[in-house]
Amino acid sequence: MSKLQESFAQDAAKLIQKAVELGYTVTLGEAWRTPQQAQWNADHGTGIAHSLHIERLAIDLNFFKAGAYVSNGSDLTNIGTWWETLSPMHRWGGRFTHLPDGNHFSISPDGHTA
Ligand SMILES: [Zn+2]
Numbered sequence: 001m002s003k004l005q006e007s008f009a010q011d012a013a014k015l016i017q018k019a020v021e022l023g024y025t026v027t028l029g030e031a032w033r034t035p036q037q038a039q040w041n042a043d044h045g046t047g048i049a050h051s052l053h054i055e056r057l058a059i060d061l062n063f064f065k066a067g068a069y070v071s072n073g074s075d076l077t078n079i080g081t082w083w084e085t086l087s088p089m090h091r092w093g094g095r096f097t098h099l100p101d102g103n104h105f106s107i108s109p110d111g112h113t114a
Contacts, residue, residue, distance in 0.1 A: 029060030048099070058104060
């Protein structure tokens with residue numbers, strides 16, 4: 001396990017706490033992903049092959065407000081912006097130009113997104 005993976009896990013815990021503070025209910029989505037799954041996603045247009053999920057540096061979370069699923073990623077800008085303040089390596093999927101994904105949070109050691 002790398003130090004970065006360890007700090008990502010701690011930051012993911014803080015992220016959930018922060019979302020609760022902001023009035024959201026949160027459930028867990030996908031964290032670790034096999035290279036085969038990432039390739040399948042890329043082949044089907046729902047992800048990329050070199051996903052940070054493979055490196056245990058990304059997590060997808062589901063957000064609910066007043067019991068309703070928040071389906072529009074731009075409604076999560078407050079959480080995404082907070083995540084980005086944690087370090088210059090923190091990335092929020094809501095900013096991705098290719099396949100924007102407001103539910104996706106990662107640490108990108110080399111600056112590549114996803
Ligand atoms: Zn993701």
